[in-house]
Amino acid sequence: MTTSRMQDNIILQVQNVSKRFGGLLAVSEVTFDLPKGQILGLIGPNGAGKTTLFNVINGVYTPTEGQITFRGTDISGWKPYDVVGLGLARTHQIVRPLNDLTVLENVMAGACYGHESHSLTEAEVIALEVMEFVGLHERRNLLAASLNVAQKKRLEMARALASRPYLLLLDEVLAGLNPTEIAEMVEVVLKIREQGVSIFIIEHVMHALMNVSDRIIVLDYGQLIAEGTPDEIVDNPKVIEAYLGDPALAEKLMSGS
Amino acid sequence: MEQLFASLADGLLIGFVYGLAAMGLTLIFGVMDVINLGHGPIIALGMFGVFFFAGSTGWGLNPYLALVIVAVLGLIFGMIMYFVAVHRVLNAPHLSSLLSTFSVNMMIIGVGTALFTTSPRNLEFSLGSLQLGPVNLLGTRVMAALIAVLVTAVLYVFLYRTQPGKAIRAVANNRDAAELMGIPSTKMLALSFGLGTMLAAIAGGLIATFFSFNILAGGVYELKSFVIVVLGGLGNPTGALIGGLILGAMEGVVPTFMPVSWVPVIEFVLFVVILLVRPTGLLGGR
Amino acid sequence: MKSWKYPALWLTVGVVLAGGLIPVITGSKIMRESMFLILMAVTMASSLNILLGYAGYVSFGHIVFFGLGGYVGFYLIAEQGWNLIPAALAGGLASGVLALLLGIALLRLRGAYFALATIGINEAMRTFINNFNLFGGPIGMELNFIVYQDYGGAANMQWLTYWLMFGVTIIAVLMSYGVKFSRFGLGLMSIREDEDAAMAMGIHTPKVKTMAYILSAILPGIIGVIFFFRNSSVQPAGAFRLHRSIEMIVMVMLGGQGTVQGPLVGAALYEALRSYLLTSPLFKDLQLAIAGVLLLLIILFVPSGVIGWLRHRFKGLWRVLE
Ligand SMILES: Nc1ncnc2c1ncn2[C@@H]1O[C@H](COP(=O)(O)OP(=O)(O)OP(=O)(O)O)[C@@H](O)[C@H]1O
Numbered sequence: 001m002t003t004s005r006m007q008d009n010i011i012l013q014v015q016n017v018s019k020r021f022g023g024l025l026a027v028s029e030v031t032f033d034l035p036k037g038q039i040l041g042l043i044g045p046n047g048a049g050k051t052t053l054f055n056v057i058n059g060v061y062t063p064t065e066g067q068i069t070f071r072g073t074d075i076s077g078w079k080p081y082d083v084v085g086l087g088l089a090r091t092h093q094i095v096r097p098l099n100d101l102t103v104l105e106n107v108m109a110g111a112c113y114g115h116e117s118h119s120l121t122e123a124e125v126i127a128l129e130v131m132e133f134v135g136l137h138e139r140r141n142l143l144a145a146s147l148n149v150a151q152k153k154r155l156e157m158a159r160a161l162a163s164r165p166y167l168l169l170l171d172e173v174l175a176g177l178n179p180t181e182i183a184e185m186v187e188v189v190l191k192i193r194e195q196g197v198s199i200f201i202i203e204h205v206m207h208a209l210m211n212v213s214d215r216i217i218v219l220d221y222g223q224l225i226a227e228g229t230p231d232e233i234v235d236n237p238k239v240i241e242a243y244l245g246d247p248a249l250a251e252k253l254m255s256g257s
Numbered sequence: 258m259e260q261l262f263a264s265l266a267d268g269l270l271i272g273f274v275y276g277l278a279a280m281g282l283t284l285i286f287g288v289m290d291v292i293n294l295g296h297g298p299i300i301a302l303g304m305f306g307v308f309f310f311a312g313s314t315g316w317g318l319n320p321y322l323a324l325v326i327v328a329v330l331g332l333i334f335g336m337i338m339y340f341v342a343v344h345r346v347l348n349a350p351h352l353s354s355l356l357s358t359f360s361v362n363m364m365i366i367g368v369g370t371a372l373f374t375t376s377p378r379n380l381e382f383s384l385g386s387l388q389l390g391p392v393n394l395l396g397t398r399v400m401a402a403l404i405a406v407l408v409t410a411v412l413y414v415f416l417y418r419t420q421p422g423k424a425i426r427a428v429a430n431n432r433d434a435a436e437l438m439g440i441p442s443t444k445m446l447a448l449s450f451g452l453g454t455m456l457a458a459i460a461g462g463l464i465a466t467f468f469s470f471n472i473l474a475g476g477v478y479e480l481k482s483f484v485i486v487v488l489g490g491l492g493n494p495t496g497a498l499i500g501g502l503i504l505g506a507m508e509g510v511v512p513t514f515m516p517v518s519w520v521p522v523i524e525f526v527l528f529v530v531i532l533l534v535r536p537t538g539l540l541g542g543r
Numbered sequence: 544m545k546s547w548k549y550p551a552l553w554l555t556v557g558v559v560l561a562g563g564l565i566p567v568i569t570g571s572k573i574m575r576e577s578m579f580l581i582l583m584a585v586t587m588a589s590s591l592n593i594l595l596g597y598a599g600y601v602s603f604g605h606i607v608f609f610g611l612g613g614y615v616g617f618y619l620i621a622e623q624g625w626n627l628i629p630a631a632l633a634g635g636l637a638s639g640v641l642a643l644l645l646g647i648a649l650l651r652l653r654g655a656y657f658a659l660a661t662i663g664i665n666e667a668m669r670t671f672i673n674n675f676n677l678f679g680g681p682i683g684m685e686l687n688f689i690v691y692q693d694y695g696g697a698a699n700m701q702w703l704t705y706w707l708m709f710g711v712t713i714i715a716v717l718m719s720y721g722v723k724f725s726r727f728g729l730g731l732m733s734i735r736e737d738e739d740a741a742m743a744m745g746i747h748t749p750k751v752k753t754m755a756y757i758l759s760a761i762l763p764g765i766i767g768v769i770f771f772f773r774n775s776s777v778q779p780a781g782a783f784r785l786h787r788s789i790e791m792i793v794m795v796m797l798g799g800q801g802t803v804q805g806p807l808v809g810a811a812l813y814e815a816l817r818s819y820l821l822t823s824p825l826f827k828d829l830q831l832a833i834a835g836v837l838l839l840l841i842i843l844f845v846p847s848g849v850i851g852w853l854r855h856r857f858k859g860l861w862r863v864l865e
């Protein structure tokens with residue numbers, strides 16, 4: 001493969017990626033690029049394959065087909081821990097706090113084993129800084145289990161950030177939050193980008209996504225049906241059609257514009 | 258060659274009983290994800306039950322009639338055990354149910370040893386023998402195999418044709434969904450646990466008709482049940498029966514090639530290897 | 544990790560030192576024998592705790608490392624004329640290597656499947672040793688008493704092995720503490736809480752788990768050698784008793800899994816209870832049944848064990864109880 005100047009600027013390249021579960025093609029021949037420093041939004045109806053695409057990118061699943069290139073390295077089929085080592089972190093749609101550990105320990109674990117591997121002492125410094133950043137600082141000595149949903153989402157975010165990633169995958173970090181919490185979280189996302197971290201974000205909360213994304217791609221039944229700026233996406237008839245099956249979502253989409 | 262046939266036939270007959278015992282273990286696992294480490298002592302209780310009701314020092318009933326009583330007691334015992342030791346830890350980590358069922362194991366062995374000591378018992382009982390061509394089969398073993406098949410058939414009819422059986426399968430599939438459909442899941446779980454221990458007790462009772470035993474004897478069959486269950490796929494009753502036959506056949510045939518003391522080595526190595534390469538069992542799909 | 548965490552360490556080591564020195568100070572042989580068993584139990588339980596309590600993997604056949612290590616060391620002493628100390632180290636090494644090989648293979652399994660596999664390994668090993676003529680098959684091996692001459696006679700040997708056990712126990716407790724408050728320990732506990740999340744956080748789970756398995760196997764291997772050397776004989780049934788594995792788990796649960804002091808407290812309580820039951824005429828025969836009732840009560844009502852319960856109940860004690 002020839003490395004052009006264009007490709008130097010691309011942090012994540014997904015080429016022709018498919019993932020099959022038995023008879024179900026959850027992700028089907030998806031191709032797109034994520035340029036460095038950008039926020040790329042990913043939308044699509046429930047069950048469209050968004051989370052599965054994340055899982056294939058970070059190595060939870062091996063792609064049935066296709067190639068994933070991250071920072072110039074082919075990572076298709078790598079294990080999640082190796083992918084993290086290269087500087088790619090993620091949050092989970094269904095939060096996965098380490099319940100019996102404190103918030104601080106959760107975030108420290110992220111720092112210890114992340115892209116830069118740190119000693120406990122260094123990890124604590126990073127963890128404190130990151131918790132300050134996402135607003136969990138006061139709760140650092142509580143058990144993760146005792147947090148509420150919004151705080152658990154922040155914890156996911158803090159843990160991922162503590163690994164000092166180049167690229168952050170955010171899976172519905174706004175879902176289930178109230179408007180104030182959403183506004184705060186959007187602030188955090190934008191601040192992360194300011195630090196030079198590229199972001200790939202799945203979101204159903206449309207107006208928020210419209211505001212933060214540089215570009216948006218749309219999945220439906222595993223296929224990439226549209227790609228463009230937020231304004232282009234809102235006006236794309238294919239996207240509106242895809243959401244018609246789900247009136248609530250369609251409404252959200254409309255009110256977002 | 259004839260010797261080989263005879264050992265194979267003998268092994269297969271006992272294999273049916275092994276399969277029955279393993280089915281008890283796998284039924285419980287399939288329904289509630291619990292590995293019953295009290296399985297062995299319950300098999301031993303089945304042996305002592307038949308000994309008590311049919312032995313010359315006990316009531317002196319016909320052993321097969323005694324087996325019916327043992328089955329009922331086994332069912333009741335399991336349901337009580339479910340409420341005492343299992344129900345509360347069903348949603349706890351795996352270790353909890355492993356240990357709580359093992360605590361019942363310790364109680365049975367402890368009390369059993371105190372009551373019966375560990376000296377071997379023998380049910381003096383014979384049904385003569387059956388000559389099939391060159392092969393001579395003990396009547397009690399043929400009978401045991403037949404009963405094992407019969408019990409399996411009844412179990413299947415129960416699980417697939419009756420209301421409570423269907424309810425149990427619904428609970429096994431998805432406890433919450435079953436509960437929403439109005440199935441009393443706790444009762445069904447208790448019932449399936451009871452059925453599992455009942456199968457273990459029956460298997461023990463059948464074994465008592467042809468082998469001597471003591472209170473610790475169940476342990477061997479418990480370990481065999483693990484091997485079988487893994488052969489057939491955890492949670493799969495048909496697999497358990499077939500696994501039982503495979504194990505029985507192996508135990509029949511292997512000693513004609515190498516010292517009999519190597520049989521358990523092969524069994525346990527096979528067990529671990531299958532767990533590693535095909536944790537869903539030899540027959541398991543998925 | 545932080546200075547305020549040290550009181551727990553000093554307390555733990557202090558208790559082991561004090562307990563271990565009682566027989567030395569009093570010179571009582573009876574006390575020495577029971578303390579030997581307690582120290583052994585503490586080492587076994589603390590080792591198991593690294594896998595069970597920190598990493599959350601239930602090993603039902605952990606006694607296999609005690610048995611195999613014991614066998615290897617005993618063979619080297621009895622048949623090859625090795626000295627106890629290098630033989631004990633060799634026993635630990637053998638167990639560590641076994642754990643490495645098993646870890647690579649078995650630790651892919653999770654939950655009940657792993658627990659079952661460890662039972663299978665224990666039984667496979669026991670039945671194999673039963674057939675393994677080099678190690679004496681079903682009869683096992685015996686030590687000629689003359690060997691004890693090299694250690695200043697049988698009486699002296701018993702004090703020597705006591706001191707060795709004492710030393711190993713202190714190592715076990717330090718290791719238990721060191722692992723818990725290390726980067727490695729944090730990785731283990733992340734795996735215990737959510738293995739998939741741990742992987743997504745960058746923890747190389749196969750490597751970390753295998754390391755934990757090895758660490759939890761070495762000391763049991765070493766004390767296996769000390770134990771069987773002291774006993775002057777070894778047999779398959781005694782070396783691989785599945786029951787002993789479960790007793791180890793009970794000790795860890797009783798004291799509090801995942802804590803440093805839990806296995807210490809659990810092992811001491813369990814051994815004390817057992818020796819009381821064994822010597823009381825009323826309970827002698829029911830010893831096992833009573834232990835079973837106790838186990839059930841712990842699981843149902845105090846699943847976090849003594850230390851876990853105390854920590855939960857008295858938050859002020861967090862600094863001293865770990
Ligand atoms: N491990 C799996 N095995 C089998 N099928 C799966 C698995 N994971 C996901 N699926 C299926 O793949 C499809 C896509 O699921 P996915 O979770 O990726 O959707 P999604 O776009 O993230 O939806 P949502 O908006 O609800 O989060 C669904 O039909 C789902 O049932």
Ligand SMILES: [Mg+2]
Nearest residue numbers: 050051052093
């Ligand atoms: Mg999703």
